[in-house]
Structures are given as structure tokens and as C-alpha cells.
Amino acid sequence: GYLNNEGIIKGDAFAAIRSRLNLDVKVTDWIKVGMNTQFTNRDESVVQGNLGRVASSSPYGSMYNENGTLKTYTNDYAGTMNPLEDYYGQDRLRDINSLFSNLYAELNLGFGITYKISYQPHFEFTKDFNYWSTETYTGNTSYTGGYGRRDNNQTFGWALDNLLKWDKEFGVHAFDVTLLANAEKELYWSSRQYSSNFAPNENLGYHALQFGANPGLSNNDTQVTGDALMGRLNYTLMNKYLFTGSIRRDGYSAFGQENPRATFPALAFAWKIDDEEFYNISWMNRLKLRLSWGENGNRSIGGYSALAQMGSVLYYNGNNVQTGVYNSSLANTSLRWERTESFNIGLDIGLFNNRVDMTIDVYDATTKDLLLNRQLPRVTGFNSITSNLGLLGNRGIEATINSVNITNRNFTWKSGFVFSVNRNKIKELWGDTGDYKLLNEDRSGELPDFQNQWFPGYARDIIWDYERIGIWQVNEAEEAAKYGLEPGDYKAVDVNDDGKYTQFEDKKFIGYTAPRVRLGLRNEFQIYKNLTASIFIRADLGHMRLVPIGGDKSTHDRRNDWGFDYWSPENPNSEFPMILYPDNHAFFGGGIRPFVSTAFLRVQDLNVSYNVPLDKLQRILPFNSLRVSLSARNLYTITNWPGFDPESGNSPMPKTFTFGLDITL
Numbered sequence: 195g196y197l198n199n200e201g202i203i204k205g206d207a208f209a210a211i212r213s214r215l216n217l218d219v220k221v222t223d224w225i226k227v228g229m230n231t232q233f234t235n236r237d238e239s240v241v242q243g244n245l246g247r248v249a250s251s252s253p254y255g256s257m258y259n260e261n262g263t264l265k266t267y268t269n270d271y272a273g274t275m276n277p278l279e280d281y282y283g284q285d286r287l288r289d290i291n292s293l294f295s296n297l298y299a300e301l302n303l304g305f306g307i308t309y310k311i312s313y314q315p316h317f318e319f320t321k322d323f324n325y326w327s328t329e330t331y332t333g334n335t336s337y338t339g340g341y342g343r344r345d346n347n348q349t350f351g352w353a354l355d356n357l358l359k360w361d362k363e364f365g366v367h368a369f370d371v372t373l374l375a376n377a378e379k380e381l382y383w384s385s386r387q388y389s390s391n392f393a394p395n396e397n398l399g400y401h402a403l404q405f406g407a408n409p410g411l412s413n414n415d416t417q418v419t420g421d422a423l424m425g426r427l428n429y430t431l432m433n434k435y436l437f438t439g440s441i442r443r444d445g446y447s448a449f450g451q452e453n454p455r456a457t458f459p460a461l462a463f464a465w466k467i468d469d470e471e472f473y474n475i476s477w478m479n480r481l482k483l484r485l486s487w488g489e490n491g492n493r494s495i496g497g498y499s500a501l502a503q504m505g506s507v508l509y510y511n512g513n514n515v516q517t518g519v520y521n522s523s524l525a526n527t528s529l530r531w532e533r534t535e536s537f538n539i540g541l542d543i544g545l546f547n548n549r550v551d552m553t554i555d556v557y558d559a560t561t562k563d564l565l566l567n568r569q570l571p572r573v574t575g576f577n578s579i580t581s582n583l584g585l586l587g588n589r590g591i592e593a594t595i596n597s598v599n600i601t602n603r604n605f606t607w608k609s610g611f612v613f614s615v616n617r618n619k620i621k622e623l624w625g626d627t628g629d630y631k632l633l634n635e636d637r638s639g640e641l642p643d644f645q646n647q648w649f650p651g652y653a654r655d656i657i658w659d660y661e662r663i664g665i666w667q668v669n670e671a672e673e674a675a676k677y678g679l680e681p682g683d684y685k686a687v688d689v690n691d692d693g694k695y696t697q698f699e700d701k702k703f704i705g706y707t708a709p710r711v712r713l714g715l716r717n718e719f720q721i722y723k724n725l726t727a728s729i730f731i732r733a734d735l736g737h738m739r740l741v742p743i744g745g746d747k748s749t750h751d752r753r754n755d756w757g758f759d760y761w762s763p764e765n766p767n768s769e770f771p772m773i774l775y776p777d778n779h780a781f782f783g784g785g786i787r788p789f790v791s792t793a794f795l796r797v798q799d800l801n802v803s804y805n806v807p808l809d810k811l812q813r814i815l816p817f818n819s820l821r822v823s824l825s826a827r828n829l830y831t832i833t834n835w836p837g838f839d840p841e842s843g844n845s846p847m848p849k850t851f852t853f854g855l856d857i858t859l
Contacts, residue, residue: 202848205242205281211235224302231295238288245844247277250753264329271752275331283330285399287323292316306362311355318349325399339391339407342400351380370428377421384414418497419447434466438486444531446493450500453530460488468544480544480551492532495565499580500529524570524579532582534561551596559588560621568624569645585622586654591615606720614712623650631698634689644697655708657738658701660686660786665761665771682761682772684786695786705789710736724807730799734792734841741788741836742844743770758836769836792840794833801825803854816859823854 195212211234218228247268255268257276264282268274298312322345326333333340353376360371389406392398403409426440438461445455467473467481475481505522508515536559543552563582570576593613600607626641632649642649647658666674668681676693679685689700714732721727743756761768770788803823808815827850833840839847 201242202846203242203245204278206240208240209237224304226300227298229295229297232293234290234292236290236292238290239286240288241280241284241286243281244275244277244279245846247275247279249756250274251277252752252754266329266331269752274753279330280326280332283327283333285325285327287321287400289321290318292318306360308357308359308361310357310359312357313352313354315350315352318347320345320347322347323400325396327396327399333390333396337390337408339393340396340399341388341390342392342403342406343386343388344400344403346385348383349381351378353378366432368428368430368433370430372424372426374422374424376423377419379419380417382414382416386412416497417447420493421445432469434469436462436464436466438462440488444491444493446531448493448495448497448499449531450525450527450529452528456491456531456533458489458491458533460486460490462486462488478543478545479547480542482542484538484540484542484555486538486540487536489533489535492534492561492565494532495529495580499565500526521575524574524576526580528582529565529580530563530582532561532563532565534559536560549598553594555592557588557590557592561586561588583624584620587619587621589617604722606718608718610714610716610718612712612714615710616708618653618655620648620650620652620654623648633702634699652703653706655706655737656703657705657707657789659704659789660684660695660700661702661704662686662786662788665766665768667766668763681763684771684788686786705738706736707739708737709734709793724805725802726804727802728799729797729801731796732798733795737792738789739792739835739840739843741770741790743788756837790835792833792835794831794835794840796831797829799825799827800829817857819856819858821854821856823852823856825852825854826850827852 196210197212198207198209200207213233215229215231217230218226220226251268251274255270255274256265257268257278259265264279265276266279268276294314294316296312296314298310300308300310302308323343324345325342326337326340328334328340356375358373360369362369387403387409388411389403389409391407392405393407394405398405422442422444424440424442426438429437431437440460442458442460443455444458447454463485465483467483468479473481501523502521502525503523505520507518507520509518510516536557538555538557540553540555543554544550545552562585564584564586566581566583567578568581568583569578591614593611595609595611595613597609598606599609623640623643627639628641629636629638630641631637632642640650647656648654649656649658662684664685666679666681666683666685670685671681674680674683674685677688677695686695687700687702688695689702692699712732712734714730716728716730718728719726741758743758755773758770759765759768760770760773762772769790801823802825803821806820806822808817808820828847829849831840831847837844839845841847
């Protein structure tokens with residue numbers, strides 16, 4: 195397969211060549227071997243235009259000088275650099291080759307016992323070569339005479355799985371036993387060469403870094419290993435009582451020497467109530483109850499997070515260059531797995547002879563020993579240490595409803611609805627207790643982390659900030675001056691009414707950064723068997739994000755800003771403050787900031803396809819089938835978010851239209 199995509203931002207492109215080989219061989223009646231191998235070559239040599247610079251470039255500025263060369267500053271002001279500077283001035287080669295394979299052998303040992311061994315190696319080789327010419331800021335200001343860099347990265351990893359399974363039935367009893375022994379290893383090598391100030395010229399770029407006057411290199415190699423043992427029993431009684439029990443023990447080399455491994459148990463039960471003799475509800479033809487409890491782990495940390503690591507620095511002692519070595523991180527020998535314990539209750543329901551199918555799940559999960567980088571006092575000589583801290587709770591509901599609304603010979607209409615709600619709460623944080631002030635109240639107990647805005651007893655994604663209530667108007671100049679503000683600035687709630695905004699007295703919990711509710715609705719139609727159509731609508735509701743507007747009034751006569759609805763005396767009912775609003779109101783915590791709803795309703799997908807009748811066309815066309823299709827993605831969005839897109843923030847989300855022709859000969 196070959197893919198070549200061009201994005202909607204100048205310079206944004208992606209190309210890939212992919213191949214796959216699947217092979218299954220039945221050697222004898224009791225041995226089967228096979229492999230699944232995939233190779234991909236990706237070209238990611240992308241140097242795209244800078245959207246942030248586009249926003250600050252004036253439409254009266256120019257990308258080019260009179261002689262046709264690229265202009266460094268579009269507005270002749272250093273604050274508005276050319277958005278296409280790197281696109282034209284940077285040379286880049288980023289090429290990635292990856293290979294993944296799954297090699298297996300499966301043996302049937304009789305008595306319902308099978309043994310399968312599989313080996314999964316994967317390789318990835320990355321070349322990322324860059325050269326910033328003297329026509330770029332990086333090659334002419336950050337460095338001189340051009341700057342070149344060659345990054346070579348290699349990854350090799352493998353996993354070895356041994357699976358022993360026993361599947362047997364004895365009358366009303368059915369057993370399915372699985373035993374697993376796993377080992378894995380991941381190796382990573384990184385090499386970087388760089389240089390700057392090229393002579394006699396810079397024509398060779400990254401192809402000849404030896405012509406630079408300031409060469410350097412750095413290397414970074416890492417290795418991690420893991421292992422696992424697992425046992426699982428599935429037991430079914432009378433095909434209506436289902437029990438599952440499993441226990442897993444995992445090891446990972448990145449954890450401390452005291453706790454390299456952890457054990458994770460799980461239990462589940464399901465009951466097909468509709469199979470009971472006493473069950474007699476005609477309109478509810480299917481009813482199944484599910485209960486489960488279990489623990490799982492998270493190991494997403496750096497390969498050497500539990501160890502004390504060393505760093506080096508070069509210095510000149512007056513005669514020659516010396517290398518100094520220092521301790522760059524603290525060890526934590528007790529670092530252990532992050533664990534999540536979860537309870538789940540679910541119902542599977544079929545109504546009206548399965549014309550309506552429902553699945554409802556309610557869960558309650560608690561994560562403890564979270565893997566976090568805890569900030570340390572500077573007097574220790576370190577910024578942070580990787581630790582297990584805190585207790586985070588998650589509760590939620592997930593529901594899926596599928597229905598067959600209309601079905602007859604010429605028309606079918608099916609629907610699918612998904613709904614999810616999640617609520618999280620920080621139950622414990624660092625464990626530090628004391629007296630503190632929050633929401634204009636004197637409190638005592640576990641101390642919040644004000645820097646990260648984590649508050650025990652509240653959601654992890656809660657927003658703690660000043661509550662905007664409008665913008666100071668011209669007739670409110672005297673009152674605004676009490677706060678050091680002026681007409682056109684944001685107005686916020688002064689909780690304690692003391693004539694100033696201070697974080698511990700006046701900041702409030704004003705919203706959340708993650709959606710409170712997620713919805714999705716799909717409708718599928720089939721008309722006269724040849725024409726099919728579907729539409730998928732989704733919504734994320736109840737969350738907010740900070741609007742990225744600038745704040746330095748000293749330069750807005752020389753650079754542009756986002757085209758939001760800014761305040762002016764002639765436009766008093768605007769959402770955002772005056773374009774020249776002062777930048778000297780930086781209260782601790784960021785000042786009065788514009789959080790805006792990022793809730794949206796989106797027509798995500800629209801698809802139409804038509805199977806062309808070939809009764810008469812087959813005389814002139816050698817087709818067995820002919821299908822024409824048209825699809826659209828991200829077709830229409832309803833939102834109050836003023837930026838490009840409520841999901842991507844300040845990156846444009848393109849509308850995509852696809853035409854397809856499917857022919858079978």
C-alpha cells in the first residue's frame with residue numbers, strides 16, 4: 195500500500211509505504227505454525243508554516259523583500275517573524291522504517307490442551323536530519339553561520355509468550371483454563387551530532403557537519419525488561435452462570451529494587467437471567483447481569499526513574515577543558531507499580547425480540563500509588579523525585595442503545611446511541627496537612643498543590659480561577675481604578691469585597707477541562723437494497739479551555755492578533771477585553787483569564803453509497819459488482835469556542851470529503 199497525504203497547512207505532508215505478509219501452515223494434524231509480518235516506511239520530512247506567527251502577522255506586511263528573498267520580519271518588527279521562514283530556510287529529512295512480526299507455533303496436545311509459543315520482535319530505525327540555514331532565525335541568531343543536526347535512533351524490542359490452554363466440557367460444566375508466561379525486552383539507542391558556523395559555505399547542510407566550527411555530539415542508550423505470569427479460569431454452569439477468576443504477577447525493571455513486581459487479581463460473574471425457568475417477561479427477551487472486580491497496574495515511567503542518575507558538565511579551568519560529574523536525580527528504591535482497583539456492574543438487555551438492545555455499565559475505580567514527579571525544595575539540590583503518591587477516584591456510567599426502528603422490504607432504519615459520564619475526585623494527595631486559605635475560607639487538613647491546581651476532595655481537572663462577570667465599561671472607570679484596571683479590562687467577582695483581586699480570597703472553582711458528558715448518535719438507512727446512508731453525530735459537553743489571547747499593549751500597533759470579538763467603547767458587549775489591554779495585571783496565578791466553553795455538537799461522519807444494478811450493464815461492462823460511495827468527515831460543528839476547533843484548540847480541523855469506487859471483476 196502507498197499513502198501520500200497533504201495537510202491544509204503549507205508544508206504539512208505525510209507519505210508511507212506499507213506491506214504485510216500473513217502465513218499460516220498446518221504442518222500436521224497437531225502442529226500449526228505461522229507469522230504475521232508488517233513493514234512500514236514513513237516519510238515525515240515535514241517543515242510546515244507556523245500558525246502562531248500567522249496570527250501576529252499584519253495583512254499589510256509582506257512575506258518577501260522587493261528582490262524576492264524571504265523577509266525575516268513581515269511587519270519590519272522583531273515580534274512578527276515570517277511564518278514561512280523555516281518552510282523555505284530549513285532542510286529536513288525524517289525517515290522511519292519499522293518492522294513488526296509475530297511468529298508462532300501451536301501444538302494440540304490432546305485432552306483439550308493446546309500450547310502456543312509466540313515471539314514478537316519489532317524494529318524501528320529513525321533518521322532525523324535537519325539544517326537551519328542563515329535565512330532562518332535558528333541558523334542566524336540562535337546559532338551563527340547555520341546550524342545542522344543529525345539524529346539517529348534505533349529501537350529493538352521483543353516479547354515471548356508461552357500460552358497453555360485447556361478447554362473441556364463435562365455435562366453442564368465447562369472449563370476454560372489459560373496459563374501464561376511472558377518475557378519482554380526493549381532496547382533504545384540514540385545518537386546526535388550537531389555543528390554550526392559552516393565554512394567556506396553552507397551548501398552541504400547536514401550532509402557534512404564536519405565543515406562547522408562548533409561540533410558536538412551526545413548519546414543516550416536505554417534498556418528495560420519485563421516479565422509476567424498469569425493464570426485464568428473461566429467456568430460455566432448450565433450455560434447460564436459464568437464465573438471468571440484470574441491472577442497476574444508482573445515485573446518491570448524501571449521500578450525500585452524493593453518492589454520490581456506486583457500482583458493483580460480479578461473476579462467476574464455473569465448471570466443469564468432470561469434462561470431461568472421463572473423468567474417470563476415477553477417484551478424483555480434478554481436479560482443478563484454482570485459483576486466484576488479487579489486490579490490492574492500502570493508502569494508508564496522512564497526506564498531509570500527509580501535510580502540516582504549522573505549528569506556531566508564541561509568547564510574551563512584556565513588551561514584546558516575539564517569534565518565535571520554531578521548527581522542529577524534522587525533514587526527511590528521503594529518506587530512501585532501504580533494500581534487501580536475497580537468495581538463494575540452491568541446489564542445487557544434485549545427488548546421487543548431484540549429490536550432494542552441495551553448495555554449499561556456503572557463503575558467505581560480507585561487509583562493509588564500514582565506515579566508522579568513530586569516537587570522538592572531547592573535547598574535539596576533537586577527539582578523533583580519520582581514517587582508514589584495520592585489516591586484518585588473515578589466513577590461513571592457508560593450506556594449503549596442499538597435499535598431497529600423500521601424494517602421492511604424497501605426501507606430499513608437502525609440507530610445506535612452511546613452515552614458516558616465520568617466523575618473523578620482526588621481523595622488523597624501528598625499527605626501534607628496544615629492550615630490554609632481557600633475560597634475565602636480558613637481551612638485545615640491535607641494541603642492542596644496550588645502550583646498544579648490539585649485540591650483534595652475535588653476533581654483533578656477542576657479549574658481554580660477568577661470568575662469573569664464581564665468587562666469594565668467607560669462609565670465604570672473610577673471603580674475599575676480601585677483594582678488597578680481600566681475600561682476594557684476583565685471584571686471578576688470580588689468575593690470578599692476588599693477592592694482587590696487575590697487568589698486565596700477571590701479565586702473560585704469555575705469549571706472543568708474534561709468533558710462532563712459524552713454523547714454519540716448513529717443512524718443507518720437502507721433504501722431499496724441498493725442505496726445506503728449513515729450519519730454520526732457526537733457531542734462533548736460541560737468543559738472549558740483557556741482562550742489563547744495575547745496581552746502586551748506596547749506592541750499591538752506593530753503586530754496583529756486573533757480576530758476575536760474584542761472590546762472597544764463602540765463595542766461594549768464583547769466577549770474579550772480591549773486589544774490593547776495592559777499586561778501589568780499579572781496577579782499570582784495568571785490574572786483574570788478568559789476560560790470559554792469548549793462544548794460542541796458535531797456532524798462527525800456522513801456516508802452515502804449506491805450499488806449500481808448491473809442487469810443491463812453487464813453486457814457492455816465486465817463487472818460482477820459496482821459500488822459508488824461518497825463520505826464527509828467533520829462536516830459541521832456547533833460551538834461557542836472562538837478558535838479553530840473545540841477539540842484541537844488552535845489547530846485547524848479540516849473537513850474531509852472522500853469519493854470511492856469499488857469494482858469487482
